[in-house]
Amino acid sequence: AQSVAQPEDQVNVAEGNPLTVKCTYSVSGNPYLFWYVQYPNRGLQFLLKYITGDNLVKGSYGFEAEFNKSQTSFHLKKPSALVSDSALYFCAVRDIGGGYQKVTFGIGTKLQVIP
């Protein structure tokens, strides 16, 4: 069974500082990995994905994520946080090998950027 862990319920960072939101995963085969952001009272929005290729993936709004196969991690990063980045962030994994194209989501990490 595939799973995703987001070990931090909340991450606080000062505006202008770099941010990291952590994600680790478990799948039986090769993973497809995704990050989504959810603003209050809105649906989830896709940020970026890793399928294959470069371990550093760049996405929307200046976010990037680093895939580390040995550590089974896919941490979300941004060099300089903005107050407008404050939101709920979800990591998700899809097992390439599974016939059922199921996506498993983490429980989410609340990012608070402090002015």
Added chain:
Amino acid sequence: NAGVTQTPKFQVLKTGQSMTLQCAQDMNHNSMYWYRQDPGMGLRLIYYSASEGTTDKGEVPNGYNVSRLNKREFSLRLESAAPSQTSVYFCASTAPWASGSGLGEQYFGPGTRLTVT
């Protein structure tokens, strides 16, 4: 291009009442999904439809039914609402992968906030 739309945005039901949540997408996606979001539990898949004419159960299907009316529309029905179904419900559709197998990112609707008293 509206993306994924959901109706209603809010609903309050009494225990035992029934209702249908509507979802439509205008992106010509094959796969559509219904999730529920509860605090501390992330998103859990209720049902999904890999293509028009097919539906399958997800992690938490009990108490729900779905209909894939056509390629655009995927509805979720609560036949007899229970307080445990108080949640925020999201519909999503999947962008086709390069190979057309539907393994891409998901596009979400704005959600329906349902309260069952």
